[in-house]
Amino acid sequence: MAKVLIVDDEPNLRLLYETELRRAGYETMTASNAEQGLEYVDTMAPDLVILDIRMAGMDGIEALQRILDRDNTLPVILNTAYSSYRENFMTWSADAYVTKSSDVGELIDTVKSLLQQRLVEN
Amino acid sequence: MTGHPDHRDWRAETLLCGFEQSLLVQLVIDDETRIVLASEGAGRLFGWSRSDLIGQRLRQFAVPPSAIDSCQQSARCESGDPFELEFRTSSGSVVPVEVLCGHFVGPDGATLCYLFLDDHATRASLESLRTARLAKLSLLNQVSDALYGAHLTLEQVLEAVLICVAAGQGLRFNRAFLLLIDEAGQTLRGEIAIGPSNHAEAERIWQNLETEPVDLFEMMTTYDRSLRETDVAVNEIVRHLSVPLAEEDHFLIRAMNGRQPILVTGDFQAPGVDKVRELLGHDTCAVAPLTTHHGPVGVFLADNAISGSAITDLDLEFLQLFANQSANAIESSRLNRELERRLMDLRKAHRKQREDQQTLLRMERLSVMGETSAIVAHELRNPLVSIGGFARSLERNLPEGDSNREYAAIIVEEVGRLERIIHDLLDFIRPQKRLRKRVDCDQLIRQAVERMREQLEARNVGLQIDLQAGEVELNCHPGEIQQVMQNLVMNGAQAAADGGGTVRVTTRRIEGGVEIEVLDDGPGFAPEHADQLFSPFYSTRTTGSGLGLTICRQIIKAHGGVIRADNRSEGGARFVVVIPLPRPSGSD
Structure with a gap:
C-alpha cells in the first residue's frame, strides 16, 4: 500500500485529505509544518508528498528544494490556495501543481497517476 | 487778405x-x-x-x-x-x-x-442724389445692426459685407474683394470675393437684387440663389491676392497702415499696383482699409470691371464708411471664432481629464482588489476546502433519502459557488505571461462554443454558429480565448433564456484582424449600463461573480484586441470582439 505524506498547517485540511486518501486506498501520514515534513521524508520513506506552500516557518517551496536534494525521484504535489505560484519557476520542479478545492477529486486523481507513473518507471 | x-x-x-x-x-x-x-x-x-x-x-x-x-x-x-x-x-x-x-x-x-x-x-x-445717399446710409446702418445683433459665423459676416459692397442698394460696385491679415499676422491675404464674371451674369444678378427689398438677410438669400455659381472667377482672383505685411510700400499695405482709402485710377502709380491691375484685369479700383481700434484688419478692394463705370469720390467715401463698420464686425466674429475654438479645446481637455481620472480610479480599484484577493484566497479558500470537502464526504456517507444528505449537497453546491468566485478573482489578477501559439481561428471558436451546446439546450436556448473568418490563424493563448467565448455565450444564454431564445456566434475577416460577434435575442441592456458592463463586480444578475466580462476584457486587451457591447436594433445585445492578426513576418 502506497504511503502518502501530507504537509499542511491547517489541521482540518490534513484531516480531510487523510480521510479521502484512505478511502481511496492509501496509507497516510501528516505533518503540520515543513520541518516536520522533511523529517518524515527522511525517516518514514513516503511514496509521495502533498505539500502546502504557505506555511508558518519554512515555506513549501524551500521544503520542495530540500526534498529534491535528498531524493529527486520522490513525487511531490504542490497544493495551495494560490494559483499565482504557478508562475513561480521554483514550483516547476514539482511533479504537479493542484489548486486547493473542496472537490478533492483532482488531488486524488493526481496522486493516483503519479504513483502509477512511478511504478512504471521503476 | x-x-x-x-x-x-x-x-x-x-x-x-x-x-x-x-x-x-x-x-x-x-x-x-x-x-x-x-x-x-x-x-x-x-x-x-x-x-x-x-x-x-x-x-x-x-x-x-x-x-x-x-x-x-x-x-x-x-x-x-x-x-x-x-x-x-x-x-x-x-x-x-x-x-x-x-x-x-x-x-x-x-x-x-x-x-x-x-x-x-x-x-x-440733387434731391434724388440726397435720397440715394440716405438709402445707402440706411442700408449701412441696417447692415451694421445686423452684423452686431445676429450670431453670424465669420464666413457669413464676410459674405454679408461683400454683398453690401456690390449690391444695387448697397455700394453698387461690380465686384468686391476682401483681404484680411492672416492669423499669423504676416500676410495680407485674399479671403473671399463676390461678383459676376461677365455682363450677362451681372445684369441678371443685379436686376434681381435691385427689385428685391432692402433687407440684409433677404439680400443674402437672393445672393445665394443667383450668385453662388457665378463668383468662381473672382474667387480665383482673390486667392492670388497676397501681400506680405513687410512690403510696407505696397499700395494695399500703405492704404491699410495709413488708414486712407485710395482711388486707383488709370494714371495711379505705386508699388504693387500693376500686379493687382493684372489680376483684376481692370485699371481702376477703390481700396478702403479695414481698421478697428486694435489696429488694421485688412482692406476692401472694389471695382467696376464689368460696367466700366467710373468710381466717384462719393463711392469711395461710402466704401470707407462701410469698411469702418465691417472691420469691427469682422474683428468681433473672428474673436468669437477664436473663443469657440478655445472653448472646444478646454472641453476636450476636460473630457480627457475625466477619462484619465476614471482610468486611474479603475486601476486603483484593481490594485486594491489584487491585494485583497491574496488575503481572500488564503483566508477563505482553506476553510472552504474543509467545509466543502467534509460536506462531500457526509453526502457520500449518508443513506439515500436521508434529508441530511440533501442538506450536505446544498453545502457542497454553495461552497462550489464561492470557490468559483475566488477562482475568477485570482484569474483576474494573474499576470498574463503565458506562451501564445498560432491556432486556426474558426476551429478554436467552434471548439469553445460547441462545448456549450449541451448547457444551452438544458436551458432551452438555441445555438447558431456561422463562422466566416476563413483560413486565418490567431496568435493567442487558446485557453483564454475559449474562456472569453464561453463567458460571452453563457452571458447571452442567460439573457436569452427568458424567451427560450437563440444565441448566435459569428466570425468574419476585417481589415487587420478578425471580428467575432456573440448575439442574443434577450432584452438587451439599459444604455446607461453600457459603460459599466465590463467593470469589476458589475452584474445585473444575481448569480455569477460579476467578473466574467471584466476577465473577458482583460484577456482581449492582453491580445491587443478590443471588446465592446451594444444593443441590436432588432432587440437583444451584441458583443463584438476584435482580435488583430499577427503581422505577416517575424513579429511574434
Missing part, C-alpha cells in the same frame, strides 16, 4: 468766391444781357465751363431769344416776382427755369442785374 496787391476788400473776395463756387444757378448780367459773373451751377446748367460763360449774351440761350432783350425793359424783373423762362443748353435740350432777379449799380455806374435761376431738373437730381 488786406495785404493783397490790388487792395480789394477781403469780404467782397469771400462773397465772390462763394458765389462762383456755388452749385446754385446764379448770374450777373449787364444791360445788354452780357454775362459778367457766373456760378459753378450756372456753368453746369448751360453745359459750359464757368469761365467760358463770361462775356456770352444770356439772350442767345433763351428760347426764344426775344424773351430777354434788355433786362431793364423787363417789367417782370422790376416786379420782384419770379417768372418762367426756358433756356437751351449746350447739348441742345431746353430747360425750363424759374427766374428771380434784381437790379443794382455796378462800380463804373452801369446798371447790372442779378439773376437766380431755379432749375427743376438740377433740383430734382
